[in-house]
Amino acid sequence: MPKKDTNLLNSVGLACDVLDALCELGSAGVTELADEIGCSKSTAHRQLRTLHSKEYLIKNGGQYQLGLKYIDMATRVRGQIDNYDVIRKEIESLAEETGETAQFATKEHGWVVYLYKTYGKNGVQTSSNVGTREYFHSTSLGKVMMAYMSNDRVGKIIDRHGLPVKTENTVPDRESLLEDLKKIRDRGYAIDDEENVIGLRCVAAPVIQDNRIMGAVSVSGPSRRMKGDRLNQEIPNVVTRTANIIELNSKFS
Structure with missing residues (x-):
């Protein structure tokens, strides 16, 4: 196993876990997401609200999912190829x-x-x-x-x-x-x-x-x-x- 990098920010890593989980699940509520990534509901809720405020997620009722911002990001990445x-x-x-x-x-x-x-x-x-x-x-x-x-x-x-x-x-x-x-x-x-x-x-x-x-x-x-x-x-x-x-x-x- 690779050596763990102690200089990483846990909060950023958790945000990435949230995005990866939503990519796999399609959409999820706070409880489902907390269970998926193994954190408390309060932590999952803060992560979701933060990503939503930054327009990386959208919210339909109590369900969160990835927003259209990723289309623009993906297009820009493709342009770098x-x-x-x-x-x-x-x-x-x-x-x-x-x-x-x-x-x-x-x-x-x-x-x-x-x-x-x-x-x-x-x-x-x-x-x-x-x-x-x-x-x-x-x-x-x-x-x-x-x-x-x-x-x-x-x-x-x-x-x-x-x-x-x-x-x-x-x-x-x-x-x-x-x-x-x-x-x-x-x-x-x-x-x-x-x-x-x-x-x-x-x-x-x-x-x-x-x-x-x-x-x-x-x-x-x-x-x-x-x-x-x-x-x-x-x-x-x-x-x-x-x-x-x-x-x-x-x-x-």
Whole structure:
């Protein structure tokens, strides 16, 4: 476990817990929120009233929920992403070509973070959305980014977030993961073989610029379609090509 930082402000941390809880719950009253984050009702009430006064929350009756202010914040964050338009264009082309669900993700605070996602004509809905955070070890996007990190960096991510078992196919331990990452580096792409969600396979390739991992590109689809040569040749080829196009366009844009 990482060493606890004694310089953090507990009140700010609690406010973040409130926002995270409301993001998950959708809306909540004082009692429900206090139970969710493990604080007294009076503390939860003060937090909610403060965030409401600063216009980060809205209140409907006795229920609080996130306000529209976050739309403006999210739009501004997206504007800080280098070459977002290049990414969007190529991921849309990838979805159209494969007919499946195509995504681009990057890394932040030891998580895989989805930046863009779209659907081909046969694309299936998955649990991830733009902004969703996922574990590295159980996703093809995460594993392919991990494969180009140092072992020290990989170790820090594992120490921070662990290796939770998502399905019976999830990589079970550190040694198995490191072995898998070596194979991924050798072939240049990663496969999530129903390791995050049973019935769903995913193929991802890294986007690298100036020897730095910008992110990764992936295609996801039902296991009944993602198999054989399509899983091991066709999809890896188009995903790798898309990643290369993003690299080149980002370099010269």
